[in-house]
Amino acid sequence: MIPAHTKGPWRAIGPQSGGMTERAPVVCGPDADYICQTFGTVGDMMTGWKQQAANAARIVACVNGCEGIADPSAIPEIVAALLAVVKWAMSEGLEEPCFKAARAALAKAEGRAS
Secondary structure (H helix, E strand, O other), X not given: OOOOOOOOOOEEEOOEEEOOEEEOOEEEOXXXXXXXXXXXXXXXXXXXXXXXXXXXXXXXXXXXXXXXXXXXXXXXXXXXXXHHHHHHHHHOOOOOHHHHHHHHHHHHHOOXXX
């Protein structure tokens, strides 16, 4: 049996300045328990910090967004099924609020306006 992961919500902290050192962004649980530190590609310092912060933010968004989902690996199948339902509803000319909400959720997931 796989052990349970740290309960959410998770949050990203950093990058931080601490005296004479810079610390990369970290991901923490709700009680400030350290979960992981993020890294980016090697390059100039500013780009590296921005990428590391973006990596931490994405980890947190994914984990918090999957709260309550027993198997997050099923999400691509769920999205594909929802897309098929929305396409069918559109082909039938259905405009019920649930189909509009599904279209908006898919647009948000794809990074475009609904």
